Amino acid sequence: MKPLDSSTLALLDLRCPRCHQGPLFSYPAYKLTKYAMMPERCPVCSVAYEPEPGFYWGAMFVSYAFSVAWFAIGGVAAYYLLGNPAVWVYVLLVTVLVLLTAPATLRYSRAIMLYLFGGIKYDPNLRQLATAPPQPSRSKSHAHL
Structure with missing residues (x-):
């Protein structure tokens, strides 16, 4: 898989x-x-x-922000459309919207938590891991016997 230069992407x-x-x-x-x-x-790397036990408990707050955003988008869409x-109708629409987006909400909440608070920085030198050709193994082989 080709590495991306942008952390956002x-x-x-x-x-x-x-x-x-x-x-x-x-x-x-x-x-x-x-x-x-x-x-x-x-x-790969x-x-x-x-990074620590229970790290993703903090992702609940990010998930909450996503749910509030879906609530606002669903409410405004219902009002105008x-x-x-x-x-x-508002309650049903928002409930369905939140349930349908739950897998993506969980995944992106964890990813945002890891990127912002995980203490892991992008290392462009690791690009060689994906592009370097495999090195021949130096294990002892009995094929030449």
């Missing part, structure tokens, strides 16, 4: 904050039983994705 693509190459999540978001699973370390409907 790497965050949006849910890649490792250190090398901008490794994926932050083990499975795609549409696998609803596994969408929150993260590898323990980056498969081996940086730990959980549906002509100020009954309260139950």
Whole structure:
């Protein structure tokens, strides 16, 4: 996977904050039983994705901000597109909107938490990990016998 120079693009693509190459999540978001699973370390640069135990508890606050944003967007959209409907329509619309975006909200909340508060800085020198050709193994082989 080609590394991205921009940390913003790497965050949006849910890649490792250190090398901008490794994926932050083990499975795609549409696998609803596994969408929150993260590898323990980056498969490319081996940086730990959980800097300390309980690190992602702080992602709840980021997730809350996303939910408030969806609440505001849903409320404004209902008001202007549906002509100020009954309260139950607002509640139903916002509930459906928040539930449909829950996998993405969780993933981006964790990614933002890791990028902003994880203490991991981008290292452009790790670019060679993806572009360097594999080195021949120096293990002892009995093929020449």
